[in-house]
Amino acid sequence: MKLYEKIKNKEEKISVIGLGYVGLPLAIAFAKRTDVIGIDHNKNKIKKYHDGIDVTGEVGDKSIKETSAVLTNDESKIREAKFHIVAVPTPINGDKTPNLDPVVSATTTVGRNLTKGSIVVFESTVYPGVTEEVCVPILEKESGLKYGEDFKVGYSPERINPGDKVNTLEKIVKIVSGMDDETLEDVAKVYELIIEAGVHRAESIKVAEAAKVIENSQRDINIAFMNELSQIFNMMNIDTKAVLEAAGTKWNFLNFTPGLVGGHCIGVDPYYFVYKAEQLGYHSQIILSGRKINDNMGKYVAENTVKTLIKADKKIKDAKVVVLGITFKENCPDVRNTRVIDIINELKEYGIDITVVDPLADKEEVFEEYGLELKPINEIKNMDAVVIAVPHNEFQKISLGDIKKLYWNHKPVLIDVKGMLDKKSAEDMNYLYWRL
Template sequence: MSLYEKIMNKEEKISLVGLGYVGMPIAIAFAKQVEVIGYDNNTAKIEQYLQGVDSTLEVGDQAIQETSMEFTDDPSRLRDAKFHIIAVPTPINQDKTPNLTPVTSATQTVGENLVKGSIVVYESTVYPGVTEDICIPLLEEASGLTHGEDFIVGYSPERINPGDKVNTLEKIVKIVSASDNAYLDEIAQVYEIVVEAGVHKASSMKVAEAAKVVENSQRDINIAFMNELALVFDRMGIDSQDVIDAMDTKWNALGFTPGLVGGHCIGVDPYYFVYEAENLGYHSQIISAGREINDSMGEFIADKIIKKLVVSGKTPKEAKVVILGLTFKEGTPDVRNSKVEDIILRLREYGIEPAVSDQWADAEEAKEIYDVELTDLEEVSEADCLVFAVSHPEFKEMAVAEADALFKDLPNDEKIVIDVKSVLDKESYAEAGYNFWRL
């Protein structure tokens, strides 16, 4: 009997290592069909889950409360599973090089609790070769077992889009690969338990690793192109969104828009590709240039805020700037690698300490990561400038009158509105006479 059959018969279990924005939806989906052990080394996070609270907002409190999954921070419980899925973050260091510590740490933990006959599948985004060259040797060393004889490794890149309630795990084709293609069908069968869209069997783990890095690099480059256009259009006095609206009337327009590019995927994955390319003696040109442009947008927006303040006759460091939104994208509490930070840091260089409001973000994380004290939206007042940095629903739907209540008692042409995501009704603000600018 195969491991897949034993899992389906509930004779063997699946473990999820890393219960964050990626791991939790996978774990919850599998737990509806088979027995699952959900492991995370963050005790506070596990305690929240045990209390039925979903801090990621990806699956919701009810799903946490109703799941049959076993939540644990005890690594020894992993010995009761034979199909392990590792879904931990893969951030970058300050110098933009890959930080593989979360992956290697998780690998060590799984290795120390690995039993014969197991399959270990990695979902964390890495550059091609990491799973074979780094993870497999670590598993062998930590477990004392032999790869290929005692256990098999697979790679299946995560494709979950945080905050997206339409393109969910079940509806996204899953790429799967194996260190031994004799086990590829079995790994595919396990994922097909929950992935309704089906699987794509990659020819090798390196191909699967590369596919994930490339799909995010492609998006990064396309957004960088739009950001470069926005930089030039601003000098030309042309509204970028007006150009996009006109361009999008053609059937083959790609639908990309300018903006801040952060988060744990698009703002990170290209650096993994660049790093390995340079290790092989090739200096990336297009991808590196795209990253440079996208990483510069926060400073550009901050400088635009300063110029607007000066032209409006305000002394920048005496002005009150309110930033609406801190998370890396709308509809998620995830603040990892948020490029709103770049706006904040640049404003601080000018002596401005902006007020920041984001009901989606965790106040403790905001303070710990960005040294930002979040302000409740109801408490925002006396603003000289409102910066709509993240298109959370409550900001997108804010009427002009609601926004006006957050300003000082000023003539409308001195009330500055910065629309980073181009989600506000430009005409409404223009008719009301606001000093309005969008990227």
């Protein structure tokens, strides 16, 4: 009997290693169809899950409380499963090179608990070749088992869009791949248990790895184009949003907008791709140019905040500015690799006093990661400028009139990074308004 059949019949289990924004939804979804063990080394995270708290905001507290999945930090539980999914983050180092430490660590953990007849599937975003050239040797070394005979591997890149309640895990086509045809079919059939949109069988593991990194590289480049346009239009005193609305009336105009590009995918994946290309002697021209533009947008927003403060005759040093939003994107609690921090750090360089408000972000995580203390919005007053960095739904409920209560005098400076508010209404209320 194939492994897929045994999993479907609950004769074998699935283990998910890494219970974050990718792994948790997988564990919860698979647990509705079969037996699942979820592993994460973070004891505090596991405790919150046991308390029925979804720290990712992806599946909801109710799903956590009701799931049959066993969520634990006991790695020995991996031995009870035969189908293993590695879903850990792949960040970058300070020099923009890939940091494979989380993948290596997770692979080592799986390897020392691997049993014969297992399939290991990697979901972490990597450059082409990592699964077979980096991970497989670790699995062999740690397990003492032989690749292709005692265990097999596959790759199925995650496509989770954090905070998106429409394009959820089950509704996104899943790319799957395997080391051979038999593995590919087992991997495909297992994912078909939960993926309503269906699966795409890639012809090789490297093809699947490459598909993932170029998906986000393409998006990164398109956003970089918008960011470059916004800088040019700003010099021309033309409103970028108005231009995009006009251009968007054409059926084939791509609907991208300027903004900060952070998080653990779009702001990271292109560096994995160009790293591998450079190893082969090719220096990226388009991809790295896009990355350079997007990496500098936080500084650009800060500079325009200062310029707008000057227009309002505000003293720059010791000016009080509140930043609304610290997460990497709207309606998502994830603060990893957020580029809002670039705005904050740049403003601090001018001696500006910064206060940060974000009802979605975890206070402890923000303080630990960035040394910032989050404040509730009802404590904010006497500001010189308000920077709406992340347009959470909760911020969109705040009226222009309510925002005015955050300032101490006339000439209120309002920086609306992603154009959440109506520009004309803001200007009619005498805001000094600026947006990308």
